[in-house]
Amino acid sequence: MTDKLVLKALKCSNCGADVQFLPGLDVSVCGYCGSNFERASEAREVSVEAPDLLAPFRVNNDTFLKAIRGWLSEGAFTPDDVLTAEIETKGTYLPFYAWSGEYKADWFASSGYDRQEEYIEMQGDKLVKKHRTVTDWRPSNGVINGRYLIYTLASDSVDPELTAFCEEVPASSAVSFKTEQLAGFTLEPFDKDSSEFAGRVEDEIERIAASVARPRIPGDRWKDLNCSTTIVSQDCVRVYLPFWLTTFLYGGQPFRCVVDGCNAARIKGTRPVDPDRINRARRMMLPGKLALIGAGVSLVLLPMLGMQFLAGAHKWIVLGLLGASMVFGIAGSIARSVMLARSKKLRQRLLAEMNSK
Ligand SMILES: [Zn+2]
Numbered sequence: 001m002t003d004k005l006v007l008k009a010l011k012c013s014n015c016g017a018d019v020q021f022l023p024g025l026d027v028s029v030c031g032y033c034g035s036n037f038e039r040a041s042e043a044r045e046v047s048v049e050a051p052d053l054l055a056p057f058r059v060n061n062d063t064f065l066k067a068i069r070g071w072l073s074e075g076a077f078t079p080d081d082v083l084t085a086e087i088e089t090k091g092t093y094l095p096f097y098a099w100s101g102e103y104k105a106d107w108f109a110s111s112g113y114d115r116q117e118e119y120i121e122m123q124g125d126k127l128v129k130k131h132r133t134v135t136d137w138r139p140s141n142g143v144i145n146g147r148y149l150i151y152t153l154a155s156d157s158v159d160p161e162l163t164a165f166c167e168e169v170p171a172s173s174a175v176s177f178k179t180e181q182l183a184g185f186t187l188e189p190f191d192k193d194s195s196e197f198a199g200r201v202e203d204e205i206e207r208i209a210a211s212v213a214r215p216r217i218p219g220d221r222w223k224d225l226n227c228s229t230t231i232v233s234q235d236c237v238r239v240y241l242p243f244w245l246t247t248f249l250y251g252g253q254p255f256r257c258v259v260d261g262c263n264a265a266r267i268k269g270t271r272p273v274d275p276d277r278i279n280r281a282r283r284m285m286l287p288g289k290l291a292l293i294g295a296g297v298s299l300v301l302l303p304m305l306g307m308q309f310l311a312g313a314h315k316w317i318v319l320g321l322l323g324a325s326m327v328f329g330i331a332g333s334i335a336r337s338v339m340l341a342r343s344k345k346l347r348q349r350l351l352a353e354m355n356s357k
Helices: 061-072 160-167 194-216 275-304 312-356
Strands: 004-011 018-021 044-049 091-123 126-153 221-231 235-250 253-260 263-269
Touching: 061 235, 061 253, 061 263, 061 312, 091 194, 126 160, 126 194, 126 221, 160 253, 160 263, 194 221, 275 312
Parallel strands: none
Antiparallel strands: 004 018, 004 044, 091 126, 091 221, 091 235, 235 253, 253 263
């Protein structure tokens, strides 16, 4: 547990991210901002505490590239040449605290039981028998003894919106740590202390307890759930979990995404969009929308100018515009889907070509 690891460390001069790695690895690009590091020889030596556990990479570089390209080529408005973006990155172990243990929760709630009630109502000059549903509320309570496993990311280099994705780690992927497992990958240092997360972990355990309690509440409906949660036991270990972090430049703008190093189907990030195609799609739908607005305006405005409401010429103008909006609308959405399908097909063909290389 108190083993020390001797690593090399680099700090990105562009975004400030820290990167650590085993001596011998050539790290040239920052995984966070995509900028180039100065020569690797400038890396300093650091001694850090070894983690307790580590989940080894199951997604290798090829699988990662296939997954990220497949994901990139999806989306209705993704540029056709998106795959030309250079994707250069190394797998990174991100530092987490894994909090596990048992909790006990006493829950109290109001359970609602529905029943049918008969009542008499006057309708005109008759008395009518009717039914209505009434809910009787009774207190309910119970006890839960449960287990929890919560991961908190011990680094603040990752974007907040990607952090939540990284922390949703499937249980039981981490195994004991061996230094060889780090070979070829970079590491992100533990730059937050576990004590910083105490409050968040408590909130998370309460949330888990409430979600376990909810389906146990008897009755047809419930309200006022209150959980009093006690942490019975808690273990906190330092874990490295594997991720492919990448920042690629498209049109001079950086786009960030993360792929789970244990499961290539878990991807989160932002794709570039083609503003030109968005505008073209909008223009295709415009005539239908304008005709519909025209129909609405002439429905209200023309009678105010003296036309007889929905009779004679007014009726034909309104119906004509409605008909036109329908025809234009259908034509527009056909043109739009043809355009989007053509672009998607092109991207899929390019993807297949790229993958077969
Ligand atoms: Zn950077």
